[in-house]
Amino acid sequence: MLKIDGVTRRFGNVTALDDVSLQIEQGEFFALLGPSGCGKTTLLRIVAGFETPDSGRVTLDGEDLLSKAPNRRPISLMFQSYALFPHMTVAKNVAYGLERERLPRQEIKQRVGEVLETVGLSQHASRKPAQLSGGQRQRVALARSIVKRPRLLLLDEPLSALDKKVRADMQLELKRLQHEVGITFVVVTHDQEEAMSLADRIAVFDSGRVCQVDEPVALYERPRSPFVADFVGANNLFHGVASGLEALRSEKFGMLPGTPLTELEADSAALLAVRPENVELADENAARGLAGSVLDVSFYGGVSHISVDVPDHPKPVLAAVQGAASVQAGAKVKVRWNAKDAVIMAVDR
Amino acid sequence: MRRSKILYVPFWATYVFLYLPIVVLVVMSFNSGKSAYTYEGFSLKWYGELAADERVQTGVVNTLIVAAGSTAIATVLGTLLAVGLVRHTRSKALDALALMPAVLPDLVLAIGLLLFYGLIQMTLGLYSVMLSHALFSMAFVAAVVRTRLVGADSSLEEASRDLGAGPVSTFVRITLPQLTPGIVAGALLAFTLSLDEFVIAFFTIGNAEPTLPIVIYSMIRFGVTPKINALAAILLLVSFTAVIAGQRLTKIGESRAQD
Incomplete structure (x- = not known):
């Protein structure tokens, strides 16, 4: 579905991504795992459209993505900071993407109601983001991303801002949601436990290169390089x-x-x-x-x-x-x- | 810790030096006598005379026209300038150049503008003063808005793009609301700056009816009367209100941004 082919990105003389190729399948929960500064977030931003690679190709179902502006890609990105609009209510935040598509008001209202139901925030629709807890904000961000029914949802360190207990709940929640909405998820994380528990397949990154792409169990039991052996578990x-x-x-x-x-x-x-x-x-x-x-x-x-x-x-x-x-x-x-x-x-x- | 009392002396001396003349000015504006230096009793007659003075009236109207017009221009251009500087360039030189009119000596700016208007053969008048004021106010607005923009989370704008909004829609719906307190503070600052600006107005007004500071200047040439004190007291009130309102708005914005 998503095909990343030989993508390279340099910042000055630092190579953030070095000839990265990946293929992600429809409906998959895919994780990009690596220590901070390994290039995984840069790759996510390239797919979302906020960075341009120096070379390489990115296609979605065979369609070239790189020539499209971020607002024209059928992709949603959930930001690490959640990036909720502070001057809008929860409902307005969620409706924002649908309003940009100029959908009829009735449909927007209905879809916003449905998605808030799914993430369990119907009670909080008229609150401002500042009045919510960390876990609730995360769910608003998620609702805002999935309400547009994107083909691909990118999540940048989705759980890093939550404390341990809430994080465990949200992990289950994320998996349940991914099953329910059937969208392909690509999550970036530095937390190997998170990657292992969430993802169907994991790509381990080290200084801009992909070391190994495998299922969690295979990655754990049969690491193919010293870096993976040391980093995963x-x-x-x-x-x-x-x-x-x-x-x-x-x-x-x-x-x-x-x-x-x-x-x-x-x-x-x-x-x-x-x-x-x-x-x-x-x-x-x-x-x-x-x-x-x-x-x-x-x-x-x-x-x-x-x-x-x-x-x-x-x-x-x-x-x-x-x-x-x-x-x-x-x-x-x-x-x-x-x-x-x-x-x-x-x-x- | 024991605090030395001696250090309070320069502290209070500074305050006295700063505010005593202003206090005297306000008190003398209520003087019932003719002299600007000896207080004879309380009266509001100078305020009454002020209201009856036609030259002062036209001065006030002209000043308000110039201040309103230049504030409008400076606010729009200054905000756009700030957005351009913060989001679309990394050049330190452009940054410094944009904020230059704020620190340039008024006299230099005034002479420069006068020469420029002459060069393009523009007839001078209120609108040339308006443009001149907009020029330096713009730098102040840009400086205020810029600080706010630097503190603003740029991922909000990216999130907006990601959700399908184009650049213009993102600017109007996401960036502008974040900047509003800064923009209002900048506008109030621009307004107060234009209100009492003398040098540039004097150089670029040509033969048009003068603005208030120029009116005051010509009145002073025939001696200081309590009438001028009254006028100054009113100006003081207007400026103070605008500045305090501006500070309040910036603070409210900051505490909101921290939530």
């Missing part, structure tokens, strides 16, 4: 060289078990990544595993995180266990994992 990373077997040869720890994701040339630089929930704590006399001592145990309710200091490893190894942990800080343990639970990937030099 918590991970324990070990540097070494490929051994040609189901293991990484590490200078300090010998052979570490893991599954190579691609065919790796023996002795080429590689990285092993193992998720905390796949790390097992064993007795210090266990036959296999890396010896270390427990640094800290933090209890998060459902899970506990145990960080283990392994001599010669730069960062403590993180292990996650269900419920309360049975070990205490200072205990001598060994950390280990199975080859199928760790991935080995190539490191670009």
Whole structure:
């Protein structure tokens, strides 16, 4: 549906987007994920029409978008700041886009009423944005964007201004809405949990380039580059060289078990990544595993995180266990994992 | 912390220096005697004489015409200038040039304008004064509106475009309402500036009936009478009201913008 082809954008000598190509399908909930300054917002603004790329093409159902002014694109953008018009009531804000289409008054009134119903704000139609809470403002912004029935809705960090509890509610709300209205959603976020819980597919950005496009589970379980392994979720990373077997040869720890994701040339630089929930704590006399001592145990309710200091490893190894942990800080343990639970990937030099 | 009392002396001295002449002026305008320097008793007769003076009357009318006209021109052009400077250019030089008439010495501006009108062979009159006043007022309006525009959220304008509004519609429906307090404050400022402007008006009025400041100047040549005090007191009242109203409006706008 939306096709982004070789888009490059430079600001002075900073390259915000470097030859980015993406294809987003009809009805998809797509996330652009990356740290701040990685170019994801620039891409969103190019699609919306507020930035022009230096090169590349953007088409919507085969129709060129770049030659159209922002007000002529069948696309809505929900701004990070929501950008509600402070001098208009909620109803007027929502009606704004429809009034610009010069629709009959009766139809505008009806559609505004419907959409406010959908986002649960019918009671607040005559309030000004300043009189609403953060979550309510966010819903007004959403209502204002979807009431025009755009083909594509872009959301710039839609939940970043909300506190944690409201954010969890709005995540569900967003998914429900996307199902209900059937519009293609593209959301920009730096929060990997948000991206994972919302999106059907995620594109991970790093300094203007797309590192990997995948479904959340695949992204989490099979990161294809060190950046993705490090950025998406918590991970324990070990540097070494490929051994040609189901293991990484590490200078300090010998052979570490893991599954190579691609065919790796023996002795080429590689990285092993193992998720905390796949790390097992064993007795210090266990036959296999890396010896270390427990640094800290933090209890998060459902899970506990145990960080283990392994001599010669730069960062403590993180292990996650269900419920309360049975070990205490200072205990001598060994950390280990199975080859199928760790991935080995190539490191670009 | 102990505050030194000595520092209060220059503080109050400044206030006395600033406001004593004004207080004396207002008090003397109610003088029943003929002298502008010795107070003899309370009377409103100078205000009455003022109202009966035809030269003063035409002066007031002319001044109001010039002030209203120049304010209208300056407000429209100054606002557009501010929008252009903030939203459509990043040039610091253009910025400085646009605000220049506000700091340029009046005399320079007056001579320049007189030469320019001569060059294009325009007959001088009230409208040439109006244009001249609009010229420097515009810079003040632009400066006030500009500050507001810089503080305004530009994503509102983008949101408007995104929702299908063209540039003109966005300007009228979104940008202008955001700027209203600034525009009104700028207009009031322009009005007060034009009201008591002497130098430029004197140079560019030609043979037309003079504006009020010029009338006052010619009256003073025959000695200061309490009549002039009365006139000055009225001018003071009008200017003060406009300035305070302007400040109020800007403040209301600011507190609204912070919500």
